[in-house]
Amino acid sequence: MKNHQLRALVAIADAGSVRGAARALELSPSAITQALKDLEDDVNAPLIQRTSSGAKLTECGNTLLTHARLIVAQVERAHGAMKEMRAEPSGKLAVSITPWIALCFLPEIFIQFRKRMPNVQLEMFEGLMSIANPRLRDGSVELFVGRQAPDIANTEFDFRPLFSCGLAVVARQGHPLAQSRSLADLMDADWLVSLDSDMECRLSKKMFYRNGLPEPRNVHFTHSLTVAASVLQRTDAVSIFPWPLAEICVTRYKFCAFPLREELADTSVGIVSRNGNPLSAAANCLVDILLETIRDSDKAGTAEAKRVLQSTELLF
Template sequence: MKNHQLRALVAIADAGSVRGAARALGLSPSAITQALKDLEDRVNAPLIVRASSGATLTECGNTLLPHARLIVSQVERAHGALNEMRGEPCGKLSLAITPWIALCFLPEIFIQFRKLMPNVQLEMFEGLMSIAYPRLRDGSVEVFVGQQAPDTVNTEFNFRPLLSCGLTVVARRGHPLAQSRSLADLMDADWLVCLDSDMECRLSKKMFYRNGLPEPRNVHYMHSLMVAASVLQRTDAVSIFPWPLAELCVTRFKFCAFPLREELEDTSIGIVSRLGHPQSAAANCLIDILLETIRDSDNTGSVEAKRVLQSTERLF
């Protein structure tokens, strides 16, 4: 199997069509078709099914896809490492970053990174665990600034702790249950929650069980802060946010935090990467900027950044 063939498969999976893959890679559709045919001949199995609406992967194609992503990303990083040795950092750095870090610190990080790494393209994903960890595994994300996933870090990932914070329940300002003092008062509400990376051990379930309550009946799942914010602003749904994110959303989205008497579990934010995979110079540069930005925000940051950091405990 050759790298250009695997790149074609990955591009088709991402674009949903041969033409879309060709546009993404800057090649002709015939070149993509030929690369895919050669790959199918090599593995002796069909990898995509074409239809008028586009292309979908077969069972064999889906089995090969995560391996293809990993190989393609490792080849790109190998080229990047050689360019670094020549003093020419370039290529692409893909990262996922938890929403409250992104809202509070990412603009300054972006500005400083672009000054130091002008030839490196950034690809940034919303850092929810259900998005970040699968991408870390398949190599399409090099660094995740976000929450530690249970039972995975010691075996698959390296976790460098940055900040610890508590959790709180949030909803729109003026919510009819905004003065509730107990989780028991919220059992009948619509809950918006994030699934964690293994899609089994849900935060909401653990939170309620720990306080002797069953999981609420009306639980809905989200994979985007903006989706959650839009629903929370216009409905009586509630959600679970880390305190720093709640601090930001109180002013930006007119949310309120519920004064619950239960103590909700703390969560840690850190830098997550795959074990056994050296980080690129671009990744190390971005991490250094992140650490410096957080340190400086204690004294010289915006009022908003200082307020957010007051709800955290620094771990570095």
């Protein structure tokens, strides 16, 4: 198996067609078709099935795709590392950043990163675990700044803690249950929550069980803060936010936090990367800027940044 063949497979999977893959890789469709044929001959199995709507990966194709993504990503990072040795950091850095850090600190991080790494292209994903962890696994994201997954084996990801913070139940201002003092009062509400990384154990479920309550009947899922904010602003749904995000949304989206007597579990936020994979110079640079920005904000940041940091415990 050759790298250009694996790149062709990844491009077909992402684009959904041979022509789309050719455009993405700036090659001819015939070159993509030949690379795929050679790869299928090498593994002695069909990898895609052509349909009227494009190309669909076979079972063998999907199995190989998992490895192909990792290999392609590692080769790109190897090329980047060689350029770094010549003091020419370039290429692309893909990162996933949890919403409250993105809202509060990312603009300044972006400005400083562009000054120090002008030849590196940033690709940024919303930092929910259900989005970030699969991308860490397949190599399409190098760095995740977000919540630690308690169900992930320590051998898979490296975690460098930054913050510890509590959780809050939030809804729009004026919510009819806004003065509720117990989770039991919210059992019949519509809950809008995110899934944990392996899509098996929900934060909401653990939160209720910990307090001797069954999970609410009406639980809905989101993988986007924008979607969650839009629904919460215009309905009587409720959600679970880390306190720093709740602090931001109280002012930006006119949310309120419920004055519950139950103590909700703390959560840890930090820098997550694949174990055994050294970070690139660009990733290390972004981490340094992140830490500098947080330290500066704690002393001379905006009022919002200071308020957000007051709701966390710094762990570095």
